[in-house]
Amino acid sequence: MSSLGFRLIYTLINMREDVACERIFYVPKERPRSVESGLELNKFDVVGFSLQYEEDYVNLVRMLLNSGIPLRRTERSENDPLIIAGGICAVENPMPLSDFIDVFVVGDGEVLIERLIDTCIEEKEKHAQMEALSKVDGFYVPGFNYRKIKRVWCKSIEDIFCPTGQVIPAKEEKGLTPIFGRSFLLEIARGCERGCRFCLIGFCGRPRRVRGERKLRQFMEEGVRQSGVRKITLIAPSISGLKIADLCWEAVNAGLEISLPSISIDAVTDDLLDAIVEGGQRTVTIAPEAGTENMRIRINKLFSDDEIIATAEKIAERGLGLKTYFMIGLPHEEEEDVNAVAKLIDKMAGKNGRRRLKVSLNPFIPKPHTPFAWVPQNPLPILRSKKAQLQKLLRGKRVSLEGMDLKKAFIEALLSLGGREVCHVIELAALYGGGLGGWRRALKESKVKVGHICDFRSPDEEQPWEIIDVGVNKGFLIREWERAVDGVQTPPYSRCKECMVCDN
Numbered sequence: 001m002s003s004l005g006f007r008l009i010y011t012l013i014n015m016r017e018d019v020a021c022e023r024i025f026y027v028p029k030e031r032p033r034s035v036e037s038g039l040e041l042n043k044f045d046v047v048g049f050s051l052q053y054e055e056d057y058v059n060l061v062r063m064l065l066n067s068g069i070p071l072r073r074t075e076r077s078e079n080d081p082l083i084i085a086g087g088i089c090a091v092e093n094p095m096p097l098s099d100f101i102d103v104f105v106v107g108d109g110e111v112l113i114e115r116l117i118d119t120c121i122e123e124k125e126k127h128a129q130m131e132a133l134s135k136v137d138g139f140y141v142p143g144f145n146y147r148k149i150k151r152v153w154c155k156s157i158e159d160i161f162c163p164t165g166q167v168i169p170a171k172e173e174k175g176l177t178p179i180f181g182r183s184f185l186l187e188i189a190r191g192c193e194r195g196c197r198f199c200l201i202g203f204c205g206r207p208r209r210v211r212g213e214r215k216l217r218q219f220m221e222e223g224v225r226q227s228g229v230r231k232i233t234l235i236a237p238s239i240s241g242l243k244i245a246d247l248c249w250e251a252v253n254a255g256l257e258i259s260l261p262s263i264s265i266d267a268v269t270d271d272l273l274d275a276i277v278e279g280g281q282r283t284v285t286i287a288p289e290a291g292t293e294n295m296r297i298r299i300n301k302l303f304s305d306d307e308i309i310a311t312a313e314k315i316a317e318r319g320l321g322l323k324t325y326f327m328i329g330l331p332h333e334e335e336e337d338v339n340a341v342a343k344l345i346d347k348m349a350g351k352n353g354r355r356r357l358k359v360s361l362n363p364f365i366p367k368p369h370t371p372f373a374w375v376p377q378n379p380l381p382i383l384r385s386k387k388a389q390l391q392k393l394l395r396g397k398r399v400s401l402e403g404m405d406l407k408k409a410f411i412e413a414l415l416s417l418g419g420r421e422v423c424h425v426i427e428l429a430a431l432y433g434g435g436l437g438g439w440r441r442a443l444k445e446s447k448v449k450v451g452h453i454c455d456f457r458s459p460d461e462e463q464p465w466e467i468i469d470v471g472v473n474k475g476f477l478i479r480e481w482e483r484a485v486d487g488v489q490t491p492p493y494s495r496c497k498e499c500m501v502c503d504n
Contacts, residue, residue, distance in 0.1 A: 003050060004163075004185040006050045007167065008109065008110070009050070012109070012163075013117065019117055019121070022037060022039065022044075023035045026059040026062065026063055031066055031067060040067060041067035042068050042080070046084060047084065048086065051085050051088070051090055051097075052087050052088060054411075054415035056089075057089075057096065057415055058426060059434070060085070060097070065431075072099050073100060073143070074099075074143075076102075076126075078126050082126050082130075083100065084101070090105060090106055091107065092200060092369070092416060092468075093368045093464060093465035093468070094140055094467070094468065095464040095465065096422035097426070099142070101142065103129075103130060103139055103140070103141050104149075105138065106140055106468055107152035108152065110154055111138065111152050111154055112139070115133075116139075119132050119133055145467075148467060148468070149468050151204070151470045151471055154209065155209070157187065158211055158215060162187070164222040164223040164226045165227060166226075168229055182229050182231065183229060183232065184223040186235060187211065188210070188211055188235065188236045188247075189208065189238070190236070192205060192237040193241065193492040194238055194300070194302075195480070195490055196299055196300050196301055197299050197300045198289075200367040200368070201237045203371075203477070205237060206471065213246070217247065220232060230255065230257060231257040231258070232251050233258075233260075234259070238264050239267045245272040245275055248260075248275035248276065248279060256279070258275065258276065259279075260281065262286070265287075268286070268311045270314065273315065273318050276318075276320070283322065283358075284323070285324070286325075288325070288344065289301050289327050289330075290327065290330060291339070291344045292337050293305060295330060295337045297488070297489045298484045299484070300480075302489055312347075312348040313351040315352075322348070322352055324360070325359075326341050326359060327364050328341070328390070329383050329386065339389070341361075342394050345394060346397055354398075356400045359394075359399055360403050361401055362403045362409070363377070364378070365377065365412050365413050368417060368463070368465035368468075369465065369472060369477070372484070373463070375456070375481075376454060376455045377409065407436055410454060411436075413453070414453055414454065417463070417464070421446075425439075429442040459477075459478050473499055
């Protein structure tokens with residue numbers, strides 16, 4: 001419910017007079033029914049899943065199983081719903097779900113949703129619908145498409161639709177409140193210019209597109225009025241280079257609360273922090289990711305230790321809490337790089353006053369369509385050793401350390417990088433409960449080797465995810481990997497022509 005894309009598509013569809021869209025959420029062990037009318041999932045003509053995280057794949061399978069819809073697309077009849085999936089995971093790599101999904105939407109929903117609906121209305125039979133969509137860029141239809149599928153995106157977000165009348169819970173309840181609370185979500189930019197070499201959005205979301213100040217003010221005013229809330233959450237993969245302090249002050253002066261989920265280190269200005277404080281935000285999140293400048297150059301995170309520490313000090317001076325993100329297991333990481341993470345965290349904690357510094361520590365997970373897509377993950381014993389070393393070095397410090405289960409990192413890599421053989425593993429994991437125990441049993445029974453999928457892969461070999469053409473030139477990704485090996489940074493991109501996405 002917290003996804004802005006989810007809200008956008010829901011609103012766009014319901015603006016039409018010839019179709020109705022209802023929402024259904026996964027509830028364990030219950031037959032899926034819509035929020036609006038209580039209609040069961042298998043009674044709809046079309047069922048669409050929004051895939052934002054790989055861990056949702058098991059829940060998708062469970063929803064189909066609990067609804068009575070045949071799980072595999074080849075087993076469904078004309079009487080069953082057309083099963084569609086979109087979201088960043090459909091762009092990343094659709095193959096691990098390709099046995100279950102009839103149509104993948106590959107790209108920005110605003111561009112593709114009208115064509116999808118029109119086709120479903122014009123073509124009465126499912127087979128004809130799928131055949132028609134398979135001929136259109138932006139749709140991957142397993143069983144029909146054997147060519148590369150081009151991702152489709154909005155060239156500009158200046159004039160695209162903004163869902164100002166967002167559906168927001170009437171009150172906050174434990175377990176039912178969206179992650180951003182009762183807030184109007186306002187997209188200020190799409191894509192990111194930084195080019196962090198591990199980041200999926202940084203490459204699959206290119207090019208960067210920014211919404212102008214006039215439109216932002218207009219949508220903010222309309223959104224507050226139509227949604228009936230007094231809080232604005234500004235949404236963007238990165239606010240680096242964006243002058244948003246003025247917009248924040250306008251919101252504050254209008255009596256609104258503001259929230260920025262994460263802030264680029266170079267975007268943390270005194271003016272913006274003052275606006276954040278006045279707007280009621282209590283914690284600021286930044287992501288140094290690595291402990292040494294050498295490692296940050298390799299991952300293309302171009303900030304010095306001094307800049308990071310100075311940013312932490314600025315935040316603390318205003319009485320704000322600080323949350324940080326770091327990774328372990330990055331390519332070319334040495335023991336001194338791991339130890340340096342603890343040293344940098346300790347220095348930041350020292351600037352954080354009496355508050356505890358919140359640290360989210362997570363293992364590196366290779367992602368498709370990035371320069372690190374071919375890099376192996378550290379084996380589990382090595383990751384455990386690195387995490388234990390950091391815990392030891394930070395013991396007794398004013399630090400709260402959290403992060404994902406290291407075993408889950410290998411499952412996420414499997415779901416990100418794997419091919420069609422992973423479909424059976426997902427099905428078994430869903431049947432066996434979906435937890436780590438279920439995954440362990442599913443992997444053992446299926447005999448799929450996680451280590452093989454998560455090991456080094458040659459860029460010369462065709463990979464499952466390469467069925468999708470995200471618009472970024474593969475040669476550019478290889479050059480970026482070589483720069484990482486050589487310890488060479490790449491400046492934030494503009495219309496540089498190098499990655500070729502702007503030409504596509």
